[in-house]
Amino acid sequence: MKAESATTDGSLQPLLKVESLVKLYMKRNLAGVQEEVRALDGVSFAIEAGTTLAVVGESGSGKSTLAFCVACLENPTSGSICFASRNIVAISERHRRKVRPQIQLIFQDPANSLNPRWSALDILNEPLALQRKLNREEMKQRAYGLLDRVGLPSEIANRPPAELSGGQRQRLAIARALALEPKLLILDEALSAIDCSIQAQIVNLLMDLQTSLRMTYLFITHDLSMAAHLADEIAVMRRGRIVEHGPTEKVLQQPESETTQQLLKAMPRMIRPALPEMQR
Amino acid sequence: MTAVLEIQDLSVSYRTPAGEPCPALAGVSLDLKPGEVLGVLGESGSGKSTLAAAIVRLLPPNGHITGGTVLLDGKSLSQSTSEELRQIRGGRLALIFQEPSLALHPTMRAGEQVRQVLAAHGFLPTSALKEKTRQIFAQIFPQDAERISRSYPHQLSGGQRQRVLIAQAIACNPAVIIADEPTASLDPTTQLEILDVFRDIRERLGLAMIFITHNPALLSGLADRVLILYGGRAVELGPTAEVLASPRHPYTKALIQSIPASFDERIANRKTRMVAIAGDSWRSTSSQRGCCFEPRCVEAMDICREREPALVNLGINRTVSCFKYES
Numbered sequence: 306m307k308a309e310s311a312t313t314d315g316s317l318q319p320l321l322k323v324e325s326l327v328k329l330y331m332k333r334n335l336a337g338v339q340e341e342v343r344a345l346d347g348v349s350f351a352i353e354a355g356t357t358l359a360v361v362g363e364s365g366s367g368k369s370t371l372a373f374c375v376a377c378l379e380n381p382t383s384g385s386i387c388f389a390s391r392n393i394v395a396i397s398e399r400h401r402r403k404v405r406p407q408i409q410l411i412f413q414d415p416a417n418s419l420n421p422r423w424s425a426l427d428i429l430n431e432p433l434a435l436q437r438k439l440n441r442e443e444m445k446q447r448a449y450g451l452l453d454r455v456g457l458p459s460e461i462a463n464r465p466p467a468e469l470s471g472g473q474r475q476r477l478a479i480a481r482a483l484a485l486e487p488k489l490l491i492l493d494e495a496l497s498a499i500d501c502s503i504q505a506q507i508v509n510l511l512m513d514l515q516t517s518l519r520m521t522y523l524f525i526t527h528d529l530s531m532a533a534h535l536a537d538e539i540a541v542m543r544r545g546r547i548v549e550h551g552p553t554e555k556v557l558q559q560p561e562s563e564t565t566q567q568l569l570k571a572m573p574r575m576i577r578p579a580l581p582e583m584q585r
Numbered sequence: 586m587t588a589v590l591e592i593q594d595l596s597v598s599y600r601t602p603a604g605e606p607c608p609a610l611a612g613v614s615l616d617l618k619p620g621e622v623l624g625v626l627g628e629s630g631s632g633k634s635t636l637a638a639a640i641v642r643l644l645p646p647n648g649h650i651t652g653g654t655v656l657l658d659g660k661s662l663s664q665s666t667s668e669e670l671r672q673i674r675g676g677r678l679a680l681i682f683q684e685p686s687l688a689l690h691p692t693m694r695a696g697e698q699v700r701q702v703l704a705a706h707g708f709l710p711t712s713a714l715k716e717k718t719r720q721i722f723a724q725i726f727p728q729d730a731e732r733i734s735r736s737y738p739h740q741l742s743g744g745q746r747q748r749v750l751i752a753q754a755i756a757c758n759p760a761v762i763i764a765d766e767p768t769a770s771l772d773p774t775t776q777l778e779i780l781d782v783f784r785d786i787r788e789r790l791g792l793a794m795i796f797i798t799h800n801p802a803l804l805s806g807l808a809d810r811v812l813i814l815y816g817g818r819a820v821e822l823g824p825t826a827e828v829l830a831s832p833r834h835p836y837t838k839a840l841i842q843s844i845p846a847s848f849d850e851r852i853a854n855r856k857t858r859m860v861a862i863a864g865d866s867w868r869s870t871s872s873q874r875g876c877c878f879e880p881r882c883v884e885a886m887d888i889c890r891e892r893e894p895a896l897v898n899l900g901i902n903r904t905v906s907c908f909k910y911e912s
Contacts, residue, residue: 363772364743470865471629500628500799505843505861512856527772533851534859554852569848571773 318390319351320521321375321489326384328370328545344370345381346545352538354488355515357522359536359553361529361568367545368525372493375523376410377401389488406436409482413494415474419466425452425477426462432484451480455510472503476510483514491523496531508534529568533557541565587659588616589760589793590640590678595653597632597639597817599869607869609635610817612653617761622787622794624808624825626801626840630866632817633797637765640795641674658760676706679754683766685746689738695749696722696734702756717756724789725752725782744775748782755786763795768803776803783807801829801844810902813837816867816877819896823903833905835882836862876908884909 328345344367352358360368373379375386377393385392393404412418419428429448433439439447449459455476466474475495482490492511496504508531514520526532532539533553540550541564549562560566597610610632617623627633638644640655642662655662657678665673674680682688690698700718703709709717722730725748738746747767754762764783768776784807787794796808804811804825811828813821813836821834832838839862864881876882879889888908897910 363774470868472865500866501801501843502628502840502862503866505859506863509858509861512858529773530848530851533848534855553855557848557852567774571777 320354320389321523322351322385322387323371323375324349324385324387326371326374326386327382328367328374328379329382343545345374345384348384348542348545348547350540350547350550352489352521352523354521355519356537357515357524357535359524359526359532359539360542361526361532361539362542362564363527363568366542368527368542369493370545371542372410372491372523372525375489376408376491377405378410406432406485407487408489408491409485409487410491410493411475411478411482411495414498415471415478416466416498418478419474419481421466424463424465425457425469428466428477428481429484432481436485447484451483454483454514455480470503471499472506475499475503475507479507479510479514483518487520489521489523491525493525494527495524497526497528504531511535529557541568587618588656589619589658590617590795591656591659592616592640593654593656595636595639595655596651597635597644598649598651599645600647600649608651608817609648609869610639613814613817613819614653615812615819615822617793617795619760619793620787620791621810622796622808624804624811625795625797625814626799626804626811627797627814628799628866630868631814633799633814634765635817636814637680637763637795637797640763641678641680642670643674643680672706675702675753675759676757677760679757679759679762681747681750681754681762681764681767683769685743685750685770686738688750689746691738693737694734695736695738695741695752698749699734699752699756702753706757708757721752721756724786725749725755742775743771744778747771747775747779751779751782751786755790755792758790759792761793761795763797765797766799767796769799780807801840805829813840817869818877818893818906819904820878820907821905823899823905827903833899833903833910834878834907835884835909836878839881839883876906 326345326348330342330344331339332342334340348371350358360371362368370379374381381394386394388404388408393401426448429451430444433444433447449462452459452462457473457476461469461473469477496507499507515522524532524535536553538551539553539556540547541556541562543564548564549556549560556565560569592613592615594612594614595610596612599607599609601607613636615623625633625636639650657673696718699721700714703714703717722734726733733741733745768779771779780803798804808825810823811825812819813834815836821828821837828837829841832841842860843862862881867877875890875892876894879885882889886908894906894908894911896904896906898904899910
């Protein structure tokens with residue numbers, strides 16, 4: 306892999322740098338009066354290539370809006386998003402098309418993000434077909450290579466998503482995201498809808514991909530425990546702002562903001578040490 | 586003490602569009618004592634929601650009870666007429682579903698939705714309904730009861746909607762509440778709040794509860810006993826603390842192991858490989874032979890492929906379905 310993050314003077318540039326990002330939504334209340342909703346209110350952060358930033362927060366804190374803005378699915382109201390040293394907010398749509406393949410999204414529920422009428426092979430071929438760079442035979446080979454990469458047997462190539470298990474479907478969603486060789490994967494609650502017994506498999510797969518492809522992850526989640534396992538850094542959001550941001554150990558073991566402390570307080574009873582409590 | 590709800594050998598099968606039978610529950614038995622909370626733990630496809638629907642006989646049209654009985658207060662629900670069942674549901678036996686935004690009427694105020702439950706069961710004269718509704722709201726919403734009762738569902742948060750469903754469920758003083766993943770769609774902070782509400786009504790009203798979840802950690806401090814479902818079979822049953830602290834079935838063991846012992850342990854083991862159960866979740870096939878967990882089991886033996894293990898008693902109230910414990 307090329308070291309694109311290094312600039313000519315040798316200093317490291319982050320793969321993604323977001324500055325003062327603001328996103329306003331207009332909504333009408335019941336009386337028909339327009340109201341302004343500040344979904345993102347001045348968000349700034351950076352991610353180094355090959356690392357994972359977890360963005361945690363309660364529902365409604367702006368996590369998903371952030372994911373959509375970074376994925377170029379929403380236009381921010383103001384602020385900048387620099388991806389590989391290019392401000393993708395300011396460039397033209399024609400140029401943005403070249404950037405989009407490098408940023409891919411994986412959603413919470415693969416059952417809703419995969420076309421139910423297509424086979425696994427069709428699903429993997431779509432992004433490749435849209436790029437028009439490969440012929441049919443090359444596309445097929447690439448698709449089988451992707452299946453192998455995410456640990457899916459080639460027998461499933463002709464099956465529709467409904468005939469796959471939840472874990473296999475999420476692997477397929479990951480394979481589709483990898484098809485265009487992205488540099489950044491946005492995982493929007495990508496582990497939340499998967500069963501406990503399968504979650505660990507997918508986490509292992511994500512970590513393998515990070516090692517082998519030097520993948521960068523923006524991991525959006527409300528599950529602090531998963532964030533603790535996967536992330537190098539954690540950013541805690543509340544009402545459209547980042548209220549705390551730092552290395553994983555520091556944020557989780559010496560939380561400074563009240564929001565982080567509250568999120569952590571909701572955690573401990575959800576993991577094993579609390580279990581013997583029942584023996585009263 | 587006699588059981589308030591008794592399920593014997595319950596089997597349910599769905600019919601696929603192609604007409605093939607697709608077994609979802611195979612011979613599940615359990616009993617629920619008055620005031621007891623039974624946690625039902627299973628992953629998707631394990632049959633946990635089918636179990637809830639089969640108990641109250643609300644299976645979808647392609648689902649059939651192929652065997653077994655459900656006894657409520659010693660009376661078989663399979664012999665009840667549909668009118669009797671209507672009175673039982675929401676009366677002696679209340680239900681709470683996963684998605685509170687779908688279970689509530691979108692254009693009816695929260696208070697009215699609880700009042701109608703009371704009215705439908707006819708325990709109280711019409712004149713007393715309003716006061717009773719007010720009392721129930723005051724119990725479930727220590728603050729703001731009045732405002733929430735006048736609100737429409739879209740004006741309420743996820744946690745508040747779930748509380749309205751709980752208010753509906755306890756309205757007619759049921760003996761049993763069946764809660765199917767009641768906290769799955771909530772974020773962690775709200776989830777804890779709702780669990781506290783369940784603990785609270787359980788202590789105050791002394792009702793029995795079947796609490797269905799896929800998250801083992803939710804059961805500590807709430808469930809007295811836990812039933813582990815895998816592949817539509819009750820693979821392990823026992824007191825919650827015992828099962829979670831010393832699981833016997835290979836599936837339960839693997840499931841508990843995949844939860845980190847503590848938050849600090851998780852941080853310390855950050856970015857290391859997680860203990861995972863190999864293979865895929867169980868999928869129903871009619872041609873199955875042998876133990877349903879065998880393909881993923883690290884302790885599988887030859888006999889596991891040949892026939893299904895029977896339930897083995899491991900002591901008082903503790904059963905497991907695995908050949909390792911058969912003698």
